[in-house]
Amino acid sequence: MTTSLPRTVAVDLGGRTALVTGAAGGIGRACALRLAAAGAKVRAVDRDAEALADLAEGLPALPGSLEPLVLDLTDLDAAESCAAGTDILVNNAGIQLVRPIEQFPPEVFSTVLRIMVEAPFRLVRGALPHMYGQGWGRVVNISSVHGLRASPYKSAYVTAKHGLEGLSKVIALEGAEHGVTSNCVSPGYVRTPLVERQIADQAAAHGIAPERVLTDVMLADSALKRLVEPAEVAEAVAYLCAPESSFVTGASLAMDGGWTAH
Template sequence: MTTVDLAPEVHGVDLTGRTALVTGAASGIGRACALALAAAGARVRAVDLDEAGAAEVAAAVGGEGRAVDLAAADDLGALARDADIIVNNAGFQVVRPVEEFPPEVFRRMLAVMVEAPFRLVRAALPGMYLRGWGRVVNISSVHGLRASAFKAGYVSAKHALEGFSKVVAVEGGPRGVTSNCVNPGYVRTALVERQIAEQAAAHAIAREQVVEQVLLARSATKRLIEPAEVAALVVYLCSPQASFINGASLAIDGAWTAQ
């Protein structure tokens, strides 16, 4: 199984003077997005439940770190009112059959992955409209386009995020705001690493076998996606060249959804 090593810069994109809010920014895709947006010149506000992780990313990019529980904060709007770019990335995964899925976990997943993006974007849109420019990038998933067993909360939340993203695209398009979903397959993140470990234990097979025989069984490209690859697409969606990409769901999945 091969890997790629990508720098965070996306050449030719200049976001100088823009303020970008990234949720789930302490690690994985969120961290890669924060680094790439900062490399393009944006001022980055890194938001995460992990206070130390958010602070570390903020220090690395010369930005601002905020420790926030997106499921519990009353005034998320204060985080986003001055944002030109919002990357809704925060999320988590729980794998259970529907009949065993804890309702309180289902509720929290919707709060983090649907209600929080709504509140953040709702607060940011007036400023975006006033400036005639805004970018909303929602980190969805292949599970925003397809279902898998045992992922009722995650699949439901990502499908809802897809619908919300399209509404923002329709309303915001005439006023200079685009809204799109990025739909990765399996990315090399802590979330996926935990799934690999759980699957290996459950099936009594090696981790490499889980990756190749379970996670990548439907993928034509037989490797995990690197967070920097997802971040590169996110930054491109913020560029002038991408101004007509609006209301889209862009799969970055090695043809996982093509089969």
């Protein structure tokens, strides 16, 4: 499968090692490709071995490289270990379930927080010694507009993203004296399989037809009536790794089409 890379602003990450979680598809895939295009050696982490193989197959020549790494982030010890020696950490992996609280399975709630809050903490814990040692590091957490706002029927996801936003700020405060920045990128609905899989659940939860979910639910609060593209999110991630963003830390970059302007 041939993957075309979009025209982007020049960012030079030659000599840097980046780790991207959830790298087999959607935002994670776009981030892995973007950072490799900038010259980084990218550890592409995902539990989906087949999709990781597809990511690495048929790529155009890149200044950097992609190293597929099959890993289930619920194995927290393994997550921490795999982050050792990384200069750039992109915490992207996430899962979603849309249900009213009284119908939300407790075990799924726990798993969402494990993957989307505990795993990022452990990954950062594994990455920081190297970052501190060299006096440079970039942590970019893929949050969501749901890290800034809440929606019904997403108790686990909203809780996890709010937690990730808080963790990111603590990393920023602790890392400042060591040359490490930490920021969130917080998009609205992105054109990914994760979003597409929500449509049936959203239709059931809201009692509407599936074809109305996009306009009546997902984009109802967005001034810009379209989905965000994964490449747009990846470009924001690349910017936060660039020298020009070295004074940006502890921030949340909203890419929500005006949702939080209300």
